[in-house]
Amino acid sequence: MKSLRGLESPQNSLIGRINLRDTNIIILLATLLPGAIIFFVNMPYLRFIMMNFFAYAIYTSSWDLLYSYSGQLSLGQALPFGLGAFFTIIVTHSFGVPLVLSAIVGTLAATVVSGSVGTTTIRLKPGYQGIAILLFSQVLYWISLIAYGEEGVSVFIANPLGPTIIYLGGLVIFAFAMLGVYLLYNSKYRLKLLAIKGDNLAADVCGINVPFQKAVVFYISSFLAAIAGAYYGIFTSHADFSVFAVPNSFLPIGMAIVGGIALVGGSIIGSAIISVLINVLPIWYSIAVTYFAYGIVVILILKLRPAGIMGFIHRGAKNESSKPTES
């Protein structure tokens, strides 16, 4: 993704920017297909894993957008995710508002709060910024624990959406969110972000309003994470303090690394693998073994294949295209 492939001849229309031969789009379509098939199959646990995957893929791309393109580091990405989940559940729980409406309100509220917090940290170096956001997510961890206890908040009213609609809604949200991130990655705006990441000062000299653009990316990233959190809140009908826990902030980081950073396909693949891992392994082993394995996988990928699984795919595609053709 180092090259500016896809930007050499930018199309004016959004649809024109979608390159159907792009690996990222192929991966997205390849994910939508089983997603659509599972919609017609009545397998609740498989659907639950897929709904986790939809939420985590959006969550992962929210972190990746921030880190890979604007050079900002969030070690507390659970902040917008958890707020999205909490606001959605609390609004329905307290006011009896339908979950869909709560999710919209929750997403917007979480975006405003997280984006505002993020804006106060954009002047900091990535390490300090990561710590500042981590601190804030820990503040919410304790506030939610004090306010709602270990049991958290649950919506016990019969969910009028029904599991099928929730699943289909997740599939649609996932498709649009990932397509949106893909279009952002393949737009001229990405060049601005890369310039900011590369050299703040030089970007400023070139006329880019660096603090403003960083804040904009933070709001976009928060919006994506809040959508993921709100959806997570809807399909679990529950939110508790653990959504703000550090391991939850580590989830999107690990998923992006496993899949390959700075790529929509990487976020999708990483989330798919880890979603399956953390939902299927506990059938045979404990949760602790599952997350232990998750940590080991992230370490091994970072050590041995920093480009993640997308690195393998791109290398394979490169080898395939460089094979001599018989004449």
Added chain:
Amino acid sequence: MWTVSASAFTGIYLSLVSGISYGLIISLLAGGLSLIYGVMNNVNTAHGAFYMLGGFLTFFALSALHLPIVVSIVFAFVAAFALGLVFLYGLIPKKMWVSSDPDSQNIVMILFLALAQVLQQGAFIVYGGGSLAIPAILFGYASLPGGLFISYQTAISVAISILCYISLFLFLRNTKIGKAIRAFSQDRELEAMGVRVSTIALMSFGLGVALASLSGALLSSVYAINAGTGWTELVIAFVIVTFGGIGSISGSFLGGLIYGIIYSITQYYLPAYSFVIALVLIYIVLVTKPTGILGEIIERA
């Protein structure tokens, strides 16, 4: 931790004494984080996990090796030092041990975060989720002026913390490697003059995580430690280090005292929100004065 014999004492007095003792012990954790950052320019996001490991190593030495409690604490310190070297060697590419490149620093932070997850879940697998019961070095209470009582365990832990700080300062000022660590913190170009950066990084990292482990070992008999411990302590260490100035050992000492006092005062008046208030305060400091109260990024001689 404390008992009050009469109602004549103000909350401030109680909080001051309690805060100073807690702040001193927990500042060892922050001091280790600061030492590592000051030399390596890397934030050890696994620092909280080493705090947790300190408690577990002490418990292991007590229960499996049947060592006396004091020897067990020393064992935790030495074992954490050795494990720190192993993890640094095994996990972090050597070229990233000391780096000012933000991308490299971020990768190291993520690697340490993954290590923390592995250590925490490893502790869950081996010891389960229950809290450890580590006995005090000495049982009983000593009286202080004003009718306040302090447990011997707390007093001994405070004394060990002070001893550690004195030893650390003597080590940094009087030994060859200590002088090299100080010199390297101030001037990264020393590598060109024959200073072995890898040795300095190894020593700093080992010492840093050993201090975290010692802090965990000392506090494990006062506060409960379980496999889930470490994340909050990591945040506390960040809080103290940020208060004192990232990279400054003396700043960590001062930051630890300030944090301990603020935490104890808020715990006395608003117990439920003590940690939250302390975090909000530090958040304000972080975004308004990132260099901390001492106003310097790295330790000066």
